[in-house]
Amino acid sequence: MPNPPLGGGQLLATFKALAVFLFAFTISYLSSSHFAPVTRSDAAAGTYYANISNSGNINLTLNSTPDGVYKVGKDSLTISTNTTLGYKLYVSTIDHSGDSPALPSATPSNGLINGSSTGYYLSPSTGTINTPVRLATNTWGYTVSRANSTDTSTTYTDNDAAPTEAAGGQAVWRAVPEYGTEDLFYTNTTPATSSTNSVDVYYAVNASTALPSGTYTNTVVYTALAEGNTPSTSSTDPTISPTSQNGLSAGQTITINTGLYPGLSSPTTSELSSFLGTISVTIGSSACTSPTPSLDSTNGNLIITCSAPSQSTYTTYNVSISIPKLGYSKTLTNAYEYINPTPAFFTITKMQDMTHSICTDVNLPTPAANETTALTASAWASGSRTGIPTTTLLDDRAGQVSYTIKKLADGQCWMTENLRFTGTGTLSSSTSNVPSDNTFALGNSTSTFSSSCTDNPQWLDSGNTSYGVYYNWYAVTAGRGTCSTTGQAPQYDICPAGWRLPTTSEFNTLYTSTGSSYANMTSASGWNGVLGGFRYGSVTDGQGYYGSYWSSTAFNASTAYFLTLNGDFESVTPQNGDLKSSGYSARCLAQ
Secondary structure, three states, X not given: OOOOOOOEXXXXXXXXXXXXXXXXXXXXXXXXXXXXXXXXXXXXXXXXXXXXXXXXXXXXXXXXXXXXXXXXXXXXXXXXXXXXXXXXXXXXXXXXXXXXXXXXXXXXXXXXXXXXXXXXEEEEOOOOOOOOEOOOOOEEEEEEOOOEOOOOOOOOOHHHHOOOOOOOOOOOEEOOOOOOOOEEEEEEOOOOOOEEEEEEEEEEEEEEOXXXXXXXXXXXXXXXXXXXXXXOOOOOOOEEEOOOOXXXXXXXXXXXXXXXXXXXXXXXXXXXXXHHOOOEEEEOOEEOEEEEEEEOOOOOOXXXXXXXXXXXXXXXXXXXXXXXXXXXXXXEEEEEOOOOOOOHHHOOOEHHHOOHXXXXXXXXXOOOOOOXXXXXXXXXXXXXXXXXXXXXXXXXXXXXXXXXXXXXXXXXXXXXXXXXXXXXXXXXXXXXXXXXXXXXXXXXXXXXXXXXXXXXXXXXXXXXXXXXXXXXXXXXXXXXXXXXXXXXXXXXXXXXXXXEOOOHHHHHHHHHHOOOOHHHHHOOOOOOOOOEEEEEOOEEEEEOOEEEEEEEEEOOXXXXXXXXXXXXXXXXXXXXXXXXXXXXXXXXXXX
């Protein structure tokens, strides 16, 4: 089936002599418009069209007076269609942006423009599609015999264009809108299949001798949109992707297939946006930003993409889509399980800002189908993020050291670098994991660790950023783990406020949740254990092949538990025990 044409017309006015004001108004057939012809086809629904033809030229001739003279002309449109679901008719003037010569400055593109006296024009009526008015002097406008298919036919005569009610003027006139702001002036929701429908469009001018004589022109375009859905699918809810999921974040692209068939063939994005007018998509009470329309290249469905808004809470959200110009409005209840705002995990900047809820609220990646429960740097199931939640936070204490933080498979947020705190002053509960009445101070470093348990803090910087600082157990527990402590020490230590040493049980959980794998424990995609060695007495040993990390749990009066990484055998012992006087590394996890 050939593409059906669109109707349109040219508006022409000719003024002659000073005493006689002649206005000729002509509408002629327009073979093309800023949209391609209205047509759509697919295998399921067939081909739907709405063809427009008009009655030909309309000539309005009048002799002007100082007070103005008015005239009305009629254009009869014939619409043939094969859809039973209806069509919509739109009108506007043509696009004048490419005119050569260009329109004079301040000349409205929807005025009737004098072709010989530059800068003179009949202004468009001040009426709108929803608020028509009487026709003022030196303006022009249009009206329609039927606002919709159920209204009775109404005809208009010259007197209806009078500027006052006393003279017979009717408040029915509207401006023909400019290109890109088309009026939806007629809707037929119940056309008969293979039927012919008609509607009359009336144009009126009111001109005075205040304007010079001459030829005044413009061109109007009619556009028809045929609804091409079948009855069984016309009320189907739109589909949205990605579908309901965890982890949808602010700025992520949402794609909505509306199920609408505007019937336009290959418009540009700007043309389609201009024609459809305002499009709004809201998720909850927040607008989905930058809604952009496009047409599916296969079947002409209207697709809308937009950027997900941020949300303040986790909950279910309704999605509402509105295109007023098409009379389209849909609300999908609980379309998203929840939208994940940018978690605070990614926005805080200091170690001391971390809280339990901040760690809890950031989601872990889901292992792919071909993975075990071992945590890898696999993509999130939704595809909206890649890898493990990772951030960098500053320890806001002496030394101002930054650490890489990750949420791992055990659900805990961990430092994935060794602790490098060396502050010598008394620790404050505002910045360190100590009670408000704390009197503990780490003190100065020592080059020789005691050979037996001592209730004195001892520590030594390894000199290597990756290996961090060696602490004896008394130092790392901020003096709460003493030589007499057995079992679990009080949960105070030299970690930053909001953080603490792991228990030996938590080391066990970390190891098993990463697949009981040495590779995963030492991988940068996970805990990133480094083989920093240890300090015994005045000797540093094991660097490059042995890693040891204090827990907060004592084995007995002289020994405490720690996690061991053995590079020679690529093994992990999450619950090992050694002298509290040893100098081992430390890692902290969020409280």
